[in-house]
Amino acid sequence: GDSVTQMEGPVTLSEEAFLTINCTYTATGYPSLFWYVQYPGEGLQLLLKATKADDKGSNKGFEATYRKETTSFHLEKGSVQVSDSAVYFCALSSSGTGNTGKLIFGQGTTLQVKP
Amino acid sequence: DTGVSQDPRHKITKRGQNVTFRCDPISEHNRLYWYRQTLGQGPEFLTYFQNEAQLEKSRLLSDRFSAERPKGSFSTLEIQRTEQGDSAMYLCASSLVSGGDLFSTDTQYFGPGTRLTVL
Numbered sequence: 001g002d003s004v005t006q007m008e009g010p011v012t013l014s015e016e017a018f019l020t021i022n023c024t025y026t027a028t029g030y031p032s033l034f035w036y037v038q039y040p041g042e043g044l045q046l047l048l049k050a051t052k053a054d055d056k057g058s059n060k061g062f063e064a065t066y067r068k069e070t071t072s073f074h075l076e077k078g079s080v081q082v083s084d085s086a087v088y089f090c091a092l093s094s095s096g097t098g099n100t101g102k103l104i105f106g107q108g109t110t111l112q113v114k115p
Numbered sequence: 116d117t118g119v120s121q122d123p124r125h126k127i128t129k130r131g132q133n134v135t136f137r138c139d140p141i142s143e144h145n146r147l148y149w150y151r152q153t154l155g156q157g158p159e160f161l162t163y164f165q166n167e168a169q170l171e172k173s174r175l176l177s178d179r180f181s182a183e184r185p186k187g188s189f190s191t192l193e194i195q196r197t198e199q200g201d202s203a204m205y206l207c208a209s210s211l212v213s214g215g216d217l218f219s220t221d222t223q224y225f226g227p228g229t230r231l232t233v234l
Contacts, residue, residue, distance in 0.1 A: 004157075036225075043119075044158070044206065044225040089157050093221075100171045101146060101210065101221045105157030 002027040006090050006106035013113050019077040021109045023064075023090035026071065031092040033057075033066055033073040034103065038087045047075075047088070080113045087111070117141060119226035121207050127232045128197055135193045136229045140209030146221060147190050149182055150206040151175065152228070158206055164190060165212075197233045204228045 007022040035047040048057030053068035150158035166187040184190040210221035
C-alpha cells in the first residue's frame, strides 16, 4: 500500500542554519504531496503542498519540490528561526477517479532550533 | 473563529466506559475525516464522510467504534467499551471538494483534536 517515510528526528539546528527534512513516498498513480506542521500545543496546520510532478510548494520561507523520479518531497528552508521549532509531517493523498482524499502520514520529524 | 472545532479537548475515562467526541467542520465543507494519532507517530486515517454518507472505514476502526454525520454538518465519533489501547489523540479534518470534481485532491484543515486517556 501507499506509504511515507521521513527522516528520524529530532533535528537540532542553530538559528539561521539551513534546514532539510527528507521525505520519500511509495504510491500507485500520481499522489498529491503535503507538509503539515504541528507547533507545541496546537493542531496540525498545512504548510505547503504540490499536486503534480515538478511542482514546488512554498510558504513562510519553506519549500519542497515534487520529484517523481526519486519519489521524494524534501522540505527545505534557507534560514530557520526559533519559532520554527515544531513537528513536521510529510503526507500524501492519492488522486484521480475514486480517490477518498485520505491522507497517509509519515511518522513526523521534530525540529528544535536553538538561539 | 471559523476553523474546525472539536469537543471535548480532553477526556479521561475508565476502561469499559463509552465515550463520544464531536467535530464541527468548517462551514460548507462537504468532506469530514477522522484520524487517530498516538504519541510519536503520524495521524492514521479512521473514516471519512462525503456530506452525510460514510464512504470508507479503516481496518483500525473496530466494531467498538462508530461515527455519524447525520445532517452533513457536525460529526460524532463514539467508542464503546474503551480499552487502554484506545488512548490517543483523535483528530478531525474537513475539506471542500467542488461539486463538479468530486474526485479531485482536497486540502484538509484540522481541528485541535481530542486527547483521550483510558485508565
